Amino acid sequence: MSANTDTILDNLSYLRRYARALTGSQRAGDNYVRACLETMLEEPQRMKGAYPKRDVFRLFHEVWQALRSPPETKQGSGNANERQRVAHGLAALPPVERMVLLLTALEAFSVADTAFILDMDEEDVRATLKRARDDIELRASVDILIIEDEPIIAMELSRIVVSMGHKVCGVAAREQEALALAIEKAPALVLADIQLKDGDSGISAVRNILTKLEMPVIFVTGFPERLLTGNTLEPAFVISKPFDPDMLRTVIGQALTVAPASDNDRPKGAAVSA
Secondary structure, X not given: OOHHHHHHHHOXXXXXXXXXXXXXXXXXXXXXXXXXXXXXXXXXXXXXXXXXXXXXXXXXXXXXXXXXXXXXXXXXXXXXXHHHHHHOOOOOOOHHHHHHHHHHHXXXXXXXXHHHHHOOOHHHHHHHHHHHHHHHHOOOOOEEEEEOOOHHHHHHHHHHHHHOOXXXXXXXXXXXXXXXXXXXXXXXXXXXXXXXXXXXXXHHHHHHHHOOOOOOEEEEEOOHHHOOOOOOOOOOEEEEOOOOHHHHHHHHHHHHHOOOOOOOOOOOOXXXXX
């Protein structure tokens, strides 16, 4: 296996994270990544550049643009959760704005690298990034539940949520507390850690919540590798600790705007993960 291939594999979890955040779906995101890897194997000459991570993200976008279906986010269509977001003024950002935001904030690409990945001019990237950030700041206020057992981290998450104009409807440090608050408050979004107080699991807490309510979940954790294996049901949104506040703001905005992908939103010809 070449050093170039090793580097690509080292960055695979980041590509998977990005694809899930872009599509709002583990299944759809992972299948687009799979289609990208299949293309890479069939056309290895496309990965001869000096910057494997940047090159693989560019190839992913070429595959994604070729295979994705046109987005449909019209009021009156979609499921109840999608209609609720429209009613809150949370219509999805245009795809290019979502891509620029996620590449720069979530994956920490420079403006120059983002322009290369998306085949755009750098000035267009800067203008698009400004529009996307302005758009997120105009979003209607929603209730957000925080599941975190470290008081200092919970306070920082609360500060960021409030700075965006949203409301913290509760902070839970244990599974049962989180479930009770979720049922009582019906938040529009959940921010959750993996490890909670007294050995409780944030993953278990979220799974129990999602059996009763439907909302996006962002895991903010020091153990992202536990959520990016591709082997089990996993979240679309994962942020590593320590986190950058701008990254968290971007992902919150994305989670509240992107319409969850359905089973029909799969790259044609790609296998479906179990």
